[in-house]
Amino acid sequence: MGHVLRSEEQQIAVDALRRFLDAEAEALFNREYRDRFVPREVMAAMMRRLAEFGLVSGAVSEAHGGLGLDWLTTLMLFEEVAATSVDLSVPVLINCFGAHMIANIAPPHVRERYLPGLLCGDSFVSIGISEPDVGSNVLEIKTQARREGDHWVINGEKTWISNGGYSDFLICACRSSNDPRQGLTHILIDRREHGYEVREIPKIALNSQSTAQIFLSDIRVPVANTIGVEGHALRDTLVLFERSRAFVAMQAVGLARRALEEALRYACERRQHGKVIAGHQLIAAMLAEMSTQIDAARLLVHRAAEMFDAGVGAQMEAAMAKYFACETAVEIARKAVQIHGGNGVTRDFLVEKLAREAIVCPIPEGTSQIQQLIIARALTGVSAF
Ligand SMILES: Cc1cc2nc3c(=O)[nH]c(=O)nc-3n(C[C@H](O)[C@H](O)[C@H](O)COP(=O)(O)OP(=O)(O)OC[C@H]3O[C@@H](n4cnc5c(N)ncnc54)[C@H](O)[C@@H]3O)c2cc1C
Numbered sequence: 257m258g259h260v261l262r263s264e265e266q267q268i269a270v271d272a273l274r275r276f277l278d279a280e281a282e283a284l285f286n287r288e289y290r291d292r293f294v295p296r297e298v299m300a301a302m303m304r305r306l307a308e309f310g311l312v313s314g315a316v317s318e319a320h321g322g323l324g325l326d327w328l329t330t331l332m333l334f335e336e337v338a339a340t341s342v343d344l345s346v347p348v349l350i351n352c353f354g355a356h357m358i359a360n361i362a363p364p365h366v367r368e369r370y371l372p373g374l375l376c377g378d379s380f381v382s383i384g385i386s387e388p389d390v391g392s393n394v395l396e397i398k399t400q401a402r403r404e405g406d407h408w409v410i411n412g413e414k415t416w417i418s419n420g421g422y423s424d425f426l427i428c429a430c431r432s433s434n435d436p437r438q439g440l441t442h443i444l445i446d447r448r449e450h451g452y453e454v455r456e457i458p459k460i461a462l463n464s465q466s467t468a469q470i471f472l473s474d475i476r477v478p479v480a481n482t483i484g485v486e487g488h489a490l491r492d493t494l495v496l497f498e499r500s501r502a503f504v505a506m507q508a509v510g511l512a513r514r515a516l517e518e519a520l521r522y523a524c525e526r527r528q529h530g531k532v533i534a535g536h537q538l539i540a541a542m543l544a545e546m547s548t549q550i551d552a553a554r555l556l557v558h559r560a561a562e563m564f565d566a567g568v569g570a571q572m573e574a575a576m577a578k579y580f581a582c583e584t585a586v587e588i589a590r591k592a593v594q595i596h597g598g599n600g601v602t603r604d605f606l607v608e609k610l611a612r613e614a615i616v617c618p619i620p621e622g623t624s625q626i627q628q629l630i631i632a633r634a635l636t637g638v639s640a641f
Pocket of ligand 1: 393415462467626640
């Protein structure tokens, strides 16, 4: 695999995390809980250990109790988690962005109450945007928040909500007025205090962590639980997406890198026609192409991260990273299966699982088609939405 430019500190941090993941996460996620739901207490124990390496807390400033790492370093660490297990990377990603939102736009009393648990790995957040009729077009959110004195009364249904089953609280995007662009508000719903019903969604892959439907029925939440300015949820969501898309892109890079590592090992061991299959030119070409594509995808993610760190708008660059990395992961996982031949479609080899996971990558945080529309709009100034 091509060289990754890292500072000495970044390399030390990545190496320490790598050693931990190999020793304590690899067997847990890829053998013991392979395709099986990881119970909350097991996932929380892992999140507490990952917090020691700067996962989740890295994305929050020191002023708010985090480590205040730059985005590039945070993403380098995140790649390692995804290369071990995409299932494990999902709660890291969601808690990271929940913590980032709470640190930056929640009122101080909400920050003091909910942020420390996320930073140390004790609690889980969900971010609820999607609904049964609302996916690519966030503007159409129907979950309703009606004001009654000092409370919001919330009714609706969210779907595809990562961390749903684990969640202690939900940051819920609600329709608080009919204003087309200023009518959405983020409201924090505490599961223990206000309750919400959660139902798991079985999927083609990523079943070791929680993706759920959440049902909200006449839930009364204090107006003081509003996250950010009332009516600003659309704007806040678009800011969130710019960053979180780079994370989903890095998830895909981690997955693709793992598929290549598995394919390289197999290609150097498996013998056909008198030599290892790595010695056959068509296999060698596949390996070379896979490795080049992964490095190109990683460089796109690193560029977006450097733009975040420089405070430069990176909507198009994050969309390019997400689009390219996720589509690349699908291609690479398929080639890794192909290199394994018949063994590739059995549960004895990891590439079977990686191929199923790769198919999921181009969907969340805006599908590949949505990323293409964002890129083209930035290039032409014409919206094709
Ligand atoms: C594993 C997983 C985890 C998720 N986690 C969360 C979460 O934590 N919180 C959350 O809120 N959501 C989450 N989501 C939801 C995710 O963001 C949506 O699935 C995604 O935005 C797509 O929405 P949809 O599934 O409704 O598809 P749709 O929007 O219905 O799209 C269907 C198809 O039409 C295409 N399409 C739509 N509009 C256009 C257009 N204008 N032009 C061209 N093509 C178009 C899409 O690209 C897609 O191919 C998750 C999804 C998955 C699969």
